[in-house]
Amino acid sequence: MKKIVLLRHGESVWNKENRFTGWTDVDLTEKGVEEATKAGDLLKEKGFKFDKAYTSYLKRAVKTLNCVLDRMDQDWIPVEKSWRLNEKHYGSLQGLNKSETAEKYGDEQVLIWRRSYDIAPQPLKEDDPRNPRFELRYKDVPDSELPRTESLKDTVERILPYWKEVIFPSLETSDEILVAAHGNSLRGIIKYLKNIPDDEIVHLNLPTAVPYVFEFDDNMNLVNDYFLGDPEEIKKLMDAVANQGKKDKK
Numbered sequence: 080m081k082k083i084v085l086l087r088h089g090e091s092v093w094n095k096e097n098r099f100t101g102w103t104d105v106d107l108t109e110k111g112v113e114e115a116t117k118a119g120d121l122l123k124e125k126g127f128k129f130d131k132a133y134t135s136y137l138k139r140a141v142k143t144l145n146c147v148l149d150r151m152d153q154d155w156i157p158v159e160k161s162w163r164l165n166e167k168h169y170g171s172l173q174g175l176n177k178s179e180t181a182e183k184y185g186d187e188q189v190l191i192w193r194r195s196y197d198i199a200p201q202p203l204k205e206d207d208p209r210n211p212r213f214e215l216r217y218k219d220v221p222d223s224e225l226p227r228t229e230s231l232k233d234t235v236e237r238i239l240p241y242w243k244e245v246i247f248p249s250l251e252t253s254d255e256i257l258v259a260a261h262g263n264s265l266r267g268i269i270k271y272l273k274n275i276p277d278d279e280i281v282h283l284n285l286p287t288a289v290p291y292v293f294e295f296d297d298n299m300n301l302v303n304d305y306f307l308g309d310p311e312e313i314k315k316l317m318d319a320v321a322n323q324g325k326k327d328k329k
């Protein structure tokens with residue numbers, strides 16, 4: 080059975096501060112490193128041996144991946160980074176506290192910005208220093224492809240070429256692949272893999288650093304998917320992520 084494991088990064092500094100992050104390159108917290116360590120130990124215990132790994136251009140995902148591979152003694156495997164695996168761009172919301180934003184605009188509006196399929200937050204202004212066009216790391220990406228904000232639909236559209244042309248075909252010559260990325264970029268991939276309708280994807284909340292395993296048969300059809308870990312604990316973590324966008328969660 081071929082396997083792809085999707086892994087959201089461990090807790091970041093802005094997860095802890097409950098701020099919209101998107102393409103902001105924030106680091107892991109100590110707890111985030113612990114979560115990544117735990118994920119690596121669990122994957123090792125379950126006998127995973129990755130042939131290849133993919134991650135984004137953002138350090139919270141890169142460092143999570145490095146930590147996991149180190150725990151597994153698999154630091155040596157080929158790793159490819161792509162900007163296409165970056166988090167959904169959160170536009171002008173980036174940096175704002177999620178609960179304070181809900182106090183100002185209401186829980187429902189924040190839920191739309193966080194979880195709706197095709198509604199994007201207000202874009203960054205062209206001259207905003209956070210505009211990705213000013214960043215060296217995106218110098219090879221055509222400006223027309225660099226977002227100033229994104230809906231999940233936009234995120235899926237920029238990930239899919241990379242998924243279809245690079246990540247998924249690599250399963251033909253590999254048995255196990257690890258993808259370390261972000262809450263929403265992974266929600267986009269999961270929506271595509273499981274054919275989840277637009278109005279149902281709103282309910283999917285990914286906890287930090289919990290490995291999500293996808294199994295494929297010899298014809299590369301998805302046959303099974305499951306999280307590694309205690310289901311009750313994972314459900315609690317998912318509910319906590321959902322609550323981050325509510326007024327009374329500070």
Ligand SMILES: O=C(O)[C@H](O)COP(=O)(O)O
Pocket residue numbers: 098099100101102166169193261262263320323324
């Ligand atoms: O970009 C962010 O703020 C987080 O990585 C994901 O946030 P969300 O759960 O609010 O979409």
